[in-house]
Amino acid sequence: MSRNSQTRNEIRLTVLLFASYAEAIGASSVGVTLADGATVNDLLAAVRQLAAGKALPPAAVAVNCEYATAQQLLKPGDEVAIIPPVAGG
Amino acid sequence: MSRNSQTRNEIRLTVLLFASYAEAIGASSVGVTLADGATVNDLLAAVRQLAAGKALPPAAVAVNCEYATAQQLLKPGDEVAIIPPVAGG
Amino acid sequence: MTFVALGPAVIDPAALTASVQTAECGAVSLFIGVVRNRNGGRPVMGIEYTAYEAMALAQMRRIVSELENEVSGVRIAVQHRIGQLGIGEASVVIAAAHAHRAPAITAASRTIEELKRRVPVWKCEHYEDGTREWVHA
Amino acid sequence: MTFVALGPAVIDPAALTASVQTAECGAVSLFIGVVRNRNGGRPVMGIEYTAYEAMALAQMRRIVSELENEVSGVRIAVQHRIGQLGIGEASVVIAAAHAHRAPAITAASRTIEELKRRVPVWKCEHYEDGTREWVHA
Numbered sequence: 001m002s003r004n005s006q007t008r009n010e011i012r013l014t015v016l017l018f019a020s021y022a023e024a025i026g027a028s029s030v031g032v033t034l035a036d037g038a039t040v041n042d043l044l045a046a047v048r049q050l051a052a053g054k055a056l057p058p059a060a061v062a063v064n065c066e067y068a069t070a071q072q073l074l075k076p077g078d079e080v081a082i083i084p085p086v087a088g089g
Numbered sequence: 090m091s092r093n094s095q096t097r098n099e100i101r102l103t104v105l106l107f108a109s110y111a112e113a114i115g116a117s118s119v120g121v122t123l124a125d126g127a128t129v130n131d132l133l134a135a136v137r138q139l140a141a142g143k144a145l146p147p148a149a150v151a152v153n154c155e156y157a158t159a160q161q162l163l164k165p166g167d168e169v170a171i172i173p174p175v176a177g178g
Numbered sequence: 179m180t181f182v183a184l185g186p187a188v189i190d191p192a193a194l195t196a197s198v199q200t201a202e203c204g205a206v207s208l209f210i211g212v213v214r215n216r217n218g219g220r221p222v223m224g225i226e227y228t229a230y231e232a233m234a235l236a237q238m239r240r241i242v243s244e245l246e247n248e249v250s251g252v253r254i255a256v257q258h259r260i261g262q263l264g265i266g267e268a269s270v271v272i273a274a275a276h277a278h279r280a281p282a283i284t285a286a287s288r289t290i291e292e293l294k295r296r297v298p299v300w301k302c303e304h305y306e307d308g309t310r311e312w313v314h315a
Numbered sequence: 316m317t318f319v320a321l322g323p324a325v326i327d328p329a330a331l332t333a334s335v336q337t338a339e340c341g342a343v344s345l346f347i348g349v350v351r352n353r354n355g356g357r358p359v360m361g362i363e364y365t366a367y368e369a370m371a372l373a374q375m376r377r378i379v380s381e382l383e384n385e386v387s388g389v390r391i392a393v394q395h396r397i398g399q400l401g402i403g404e405a406s407v408v409i410a411a412a413h414a415h416r417a418p419a420i421t422a423a424s425r426t427i428e429e430l431k432r433r434v435p436v437w438k439c440e441h442y443e444d445g446t447r448e449w450v451h452a
Contacts, residue, residue, distance in 0.1 A: 018365060018366075018367055019365060020437075020449040057451045062367070065369055067433075081435075083367070083370075083435050088430055088434045088438075089279075089348040089395075089406065089430055107298065108228060108300035108302070109300075109312040109314070151230070154232055154233040170230055172233075173312070175299060175300065176301045177270065177297045178294045178299075191329065191332070201351065201403060202351055205347065206347040207345070208328070209416070210345070211416070212340050213341075214339055215338040265338050266336060277351060279348070279427060283420070
């Protein structure tokens with residue numbers, strides 16, 4: 001509870017991975033730590049880093065089972081998932 | 090085979106009736122005799138006479154299982170049917 | 179090959195689906211026409227279907243063949259029931275299969291439209307008050 | 316009331332039909348998505364479907380509810396299968412019922428379009444040569 005920890009808060013999130021993203025990263029979920037004020041775009045960039053340069057399709061991000069916008073802010077407790085291009089049906 | 094019978098040939102046809110027409114005329118088929126050169130329109134008029142003024146919807150005529158035009162000529166041996174407005178499905 | 183049928187038998191949509199499906203199919207579109215409990219605001223108890231059977235079959239075959247020519251690669255099956263049908267029973271089932279969904283859906287939809295326009299089948303509705311009437315839609 | 320399901324069970328189109336049909340229905344339109352034996356010219360042996368299940372169910376419910384609001388009187392059911400499917404097996408079935416045919420057909424067709432656009436389900440195609448690939452259509 002120092003002044004420092006209050007100004008430099010971090011958000012720890014568990015990110016669900018599917019399909020090509022799960023395969024490239026080798027996990028069905030990963031823990032990521034982002035700076036307070038991080039957006040969906042920041043999260044996506046952090047996750048793509050984990051793929052270590054493997055080719056991946058562009059992906060959307062879902063927050064709490066809803067498609068999120070790129071500039072949407074993340075907050076602790078959000079259920080976050082990377083959504084590669086869907087191909088149901 | 091007199092000269093007379095050759096010039097005054099008649100066409101005898103059995104006409105199939107369905108739905109409101111069968112009900113109004115009280116039969117599922119009727120025999121009609123038309124003058125040589127009779128058209129589909131003539132046949133329809135002759136059949137409607139048999140309904141004795143009962144209200145009937147406009148109908149199409151089928152000749153050999155095909156929809157016929159009003160001016161189409163009839164010939165002996167044709168399978169003729171009155172087709173009230175269809176309502177399948 | 180094409181399955182077209184008309185008769186008093188209960189229609190099995192699964193059988194029609196099977197008749198059009200091949201390993202190349204990615205989509206099957208089914209249309210099921212059902213007897214409903216009212217028409218034009220009047221309570222309906224049931225419908226009696228009659229047909230000019232030879233012509234109805236010929237026209238159904240024609241419709242299928244026209245659409246199979248028009249929509250390349252589609253396979254269509256049609257079965258129409260005749261006789262006395264109760265509420266909820268299927269009077270007609272159409273199945274259309276194709277590699278892709280859009281042509282399958284279009285073919286099934288076009289088939290029911292053409293069937294209603296051309297196929298000599300008639301229905302006599304039986305009403306709650308005991309009367310009956312030929313439908314001239 | 317609305318039936319929306321996702322899981323490894325074989326889908327029964329008759330059960331979906333029954334779930335949407337009422338005495339007021341005159342038409343049921345069914346769409347069946349099927350695994351086919353080739354894609355983009357490559358011979359396919361089978362497809363493995365995976366889903367983000369919670370979100371897929373939420374999105375399917377949302378689509379059904381949007382279309383039931385938009386197409387007055389329509390009733391829609393959707394079931395998607397996941398797991399390893401062979402050629403000819405149904406991956407998705409949609410049933411839409413309405414008093415009249417046009418809204419039933421429109422609703423089933425719109426449902427499959429929306430499902431393909433929004434529902435987080437993915438397929439990994441297995442090819443004849445032993446390779447596999449995630450489909451990013």
